[in-house]
Amino acid sequence: MIRVLVADDHNLFRDGLTRILDSQPDIEVIASVDSGEAAVARAAEIQPDVFLLDVNMPGIGGVGAIRELREINPQARILMLTVSESEEDLFTAVRSGARGYLLKDASTNQLVDAIQRIHAGEAVLNPLMAAKLLDQFAALPKALQPTPEMEELTTREQQILHLLTHGLSNKELGKELAISPYTVKAHLRHILEKLNLRSRVEAAAWAVRHGLTKPPV
């Protein structure tokens, strides 16, 4: 049984959704709310398997609720429903961790299928939105996957490279890592040699391009 929370500020639409889903043998709507805030408020208590969130709701909306919902309930899957084709919402939702993004003109079958797939760990995108996402993906600067070079860097060097992307000077780096700025300089030199770069500026750009950006310290 897939336990679903539905969030939509249009009562009629929400009730219609609930009836459709409840009529499915393997889906159960266990909560029905009219805002992102309400979804967050009830998430901890009822632990749904899937959140079905409308994008446009008063307050934080569906997109604004995603991160919190995932913190509260990391294994839950999130499916967005929307009328608009805003790229902004799409990207934010996907980056926040949504696993599905459908327009409200989807058929009943598509919606039910999407919920089942998302529950199974797959992802479902409306083909129009998928196109926007792929365009964005294709426009990405470079790899962002681990590269051979990256593995040649020691953890210390990676640390320094990471902090470098936040603009720290050698002195600041030294303070941050509790080592002498001279040592920082030595590490930096090794980094430049290993990656064949000419300056800390290029090194910072390289680091960002290769996804070496854990949360700022």
Add this chain to the structure above:
Amino acid sequence: MIRVLVADDHNLFRDGLTRILDSQPDIEVIASVDSGEAAVARAAEIQPDVFLLDVNMPGIGGVGAIRELREINPQARILMLTVSESEEDLFTAVRSGARGYLLKDASTNQLVDAIQRIHAGEAVLNPLMAAKLLDQFAALPKALQPTPEMEELTTREQQILHLLTHGLSNKELGKELAISPYTVKAHLRHILEKLNLRSRVEAAAWAVRHGLTKPPV
């Protein structure tokens, strides 16, 4: 009529595909080849609307052909077919410009629908592969979309920021843009002020994070 080129090194599979597609009222297989190289060779001459490419073929394979095909025929859409769930191939294909990625266990209906959608500018992803893609997307460092701040930068400032990500010094920047290094410095100062950054290092990282990376000069 959607004009399709099919590339697959398994004769039986390719012929089966061709029959299925030709039986559709709006689809016409205008070429059928057994390698990525052959697809590239015929692309210019026959100008298909959609390329249906197998991923695993001897030689450059389907993925390796994408970039060349798109150079020859930029408005053509590319749909990949594969048996494997290799993330490597998926990412490369999408980054190269593929607009669809289906596993070979897809149904006839799904394939036909995918071709139609892709031809219409939409994108179609197998839900399993879509999940991998979304995970990757969610792991991206940051925005990469134009931000309000970016629009405040003048074209000159954006130029400089862009070159900065390749590690150029003020002197080099000046030479590249045929202006005095002092002027470069002035622009740089304005950039730092506008974006509220402290150094060119931070500026370079900012630029990469926000996708300010047109092809290196």
Add this chain to the structure above:
DNA sequence: ATTTATATAGTCCAAATGGACTATATAAGC
């Protein structure tokens, strides 16, 4: 046991950087 890699710390020195200024020409907006 010896080599190699890593992390540490330093010196000397030329070049680059960034901040605080000044200044001019041009184009756009009001």
Add this chain to the structure above:
DNA sequence: GCTTATATAGTCCATTTGGACTATATAAAT
């Protein structure tokens, strides 16, 4: 006509950076 933004170019000066070195302690590899 006046103001503002942009692009240009400069000075002075303290700080930072990067290159070329040296040096030590520790841990892992052979």
